[in-house]
Amino acid sequence: MRWSGEGSSARLMLGASALTTLGAIPPFLVGAQAVLLMRDLDFGPAGLGLAVSTFFAVAALVTILGGSRLERWGDPAGRLVAGLLVATGGLGLALLVRDWPSLVAAMAVLGAGNATCQSTSNRTVATALPPHRRGLGFGVKQSAVPAAIMLGGLAVPTTTAALGWRSTFVVTGLLGVLVALTALASALAGRRRHRRTTAARPGAGAGTVAGRGGRHTPEDRDRAPWGPLLLCGVAITFASAAANFLGAYLASWAHEVGLTIGQAGLLMAAGSGSSVLVRVVSGLRADARHGGNLSVVAAMMLSGAVCLALIGAVPQVWSVLLFGFLAFAVGWSWPGLLLYAVARVGRDAPTQASSVVQAGAFVGGALGPVGFGLLVAGLGFRGAWEAAAAALLVAGVLTLLARHGFRRDLRERPPTEPFAYGGGRRSPRFVTRTPGG
Numbered sequence: 001m002r003w004s005g006e007g008s009s010a011r012l013m014l015g016a017s018a019l020t021t022l023g024a025i026p027p028f029l030v031g032a033q034a035v036l037l038m039r040d041l042d043f044g045p046a047g048l049g050l051a052v053s054t055f056f057a058v059a060a061l062v063t064i065l066g067g068s069r070l071e072r073w074g075d076p077a078g079r080l081v082a083g084l085l086v087a088t089g090g091l092g093l094a095l096l097v098r099d100w101p102s103l104v105a106a107m108a109v110l111g112a113g114n115a116t117c118q119s120t121s122n123r124t125v126a127t128a129l130p131p132h133r134r135g136l137g138f139g140v141k142q143s144a145v146p147a148a149i150m151l152g153g154l155a156v157p158t159t160t161a162a163l164g165w166r167s168t169f170v171v172t173g174l175l176g177v178l179v180a181l182t183a184l185a186s187a188l189a190g191r192r193r194h195r196r197t198t199a200a201r202p203g204a205g206a207g208t209v210a211g212r213g214g215r216h217t218p219e220d221r222d223r224a225p226w227g228p229l230l231l232c233g234v235a236i237t238f239a240s241a242a243a244n245f246l247g248a249y250l251a252s253w254a255h256e257v258g259l260t261i262g263q264a265g266l267l268m269a270a271g272s273g274s275s276v277l278v279r280v281v282s283g284l285r286a287d288a289r290h291g292g293n294l295s296v297v298a299a300m301m302l303s304g305a306v307c308l309a310l311i312g313a314v315p316q317v318w319s320v321l322l323f324g325f326l327a328f329a330v331g332w333s334w335p336g337l338l339l340y341a342v343a344r345v346g347r348d349a350p351t352q353a354s355s356v357v358q359a360g361a362f363v364g365g366a367l368g369p370v371g372f373g374l375l376v377a378g379l380g381f382r383g384a385w386e387a388a389a390a391a392l393l394v395a396g397v398l399t400l401l402a403r404h405g406f407r408r409d410l411r412e413r414p415p416t417e418p419f420a421y422g423g424g425r426r427s428p429r430f431v432t433r434t435p436g437g
């Protein structure tokens with residue numbers, strides 16, 4: 001793909017972020033409109049938690065079981081399937097859902113759509129963006145999740161108040177249709193260009209499948225190190241569970257310690273906005289240095305663990321405001337940087353590498369609301385906040401262990417081309433030797 005400058009990069013970043021937001025927003029719409037859904041469909045809070053967990057569980061399964069297939073799909077094919085799944089789930093939820101089982105079925109379809117949206121946008125950022133913009137690209141892309149939280153909240157006093165809760169899913173479904181149509185048009189245009197190129201250059205398509213830079217066959221591909229990748233996947237499972245607990249229960253805890261419902265909502269909006277800003281800035285800073293990203297991710301997770309512990313330990317308004325805001329701003333700003341880090345060291349399989357981390361995030365999203373919700377019921381909010389802090393602590397430690405594993409792998413199994421790592425702005429701290437050198 002040829003680049004026409006920064007405008008092309010910006011369009012790709014915004015497109016990946018928009019696709020990620022479209023895939024991620026359904027559970028936040030359900031949560032924001034939970035009172036209306038539970039009344040109309042006749043189910044309780046436990047059913048709500050299971051419906052949201054189904055969304056993330058299916059997303060995790062699709063990512064784990066279909067990761068290699070998603071990696072082989074081109075960008076138009078991935079967007080086409082993502083758009084069709086989101087359209088089917090969104091319009092099905094709006095027009096056909098009449099009870100809790102059908103809600104769960106629709107959320108399962110939307111979960112599959114989310115997995116496809118995430119994998120497609122991850123591949124776009126990891127392979128189509130120029131290397132010096134990929135950190136920013138992942139930061140912008142992963143800002144979609146806190147943006148989805150804000151959009152879910154804004155939907156209630158606007159679209160929901162005017163047209164009812166089903167209207168928000170009509171909008172989601174129609175946006176899915178738009179994504180599918182644009183992807184189909186892009187695929188058809190690409191096919192026509194390919195036919196013209198092939199006709200102009202007979203035999204141009206007769207070459208062998210190439211690896212990085214067209215110099216390696218598939219058998220020679222430089223595989224990603226699975227041990228450290230799996231550690232990152234487990235780390236983000238713990239971290240995502242804690243972060244989703246923060247997003248789901250901070251407002252309730254803030255109201256319990258003395259904030260009004262409106263003030264608690266403003267805290268959530270301010271925290272989400274700060275998380276968006278820090279994710280983008282972290283991506284920009286990552287592009288300005290040579291690696292060293294996992295140590296920053298671990299520091300963010302450990303800082304978040306301290307914030308979560310203090311939210312529960314000091315049940316006062318000032319504490320919840322301060323540490324709740326910081327928990328969003330610092331403790332939940334690592335997703336884009338972590339995805340960028342694993343895609344960077346994923347060698348010739350950046351999409352597959354990022355899919356491992358994405359699957360861990362989905363598993364954490366499925367287990368977090370249910371698991372910590374049970375802790376709230378059994379131990380109260382203070383015990384649940386302590387458990388969430390412990391989960392982020394474990395995540396930070398596992399990330400540091402993964403960092404050590406990645407570095408050891410680079411030394412013992414250097415990539416075909418020199419690779420800079422370890423941090424440093426003007427020059428990298430370390431550069432791998434050439435194989436056999």
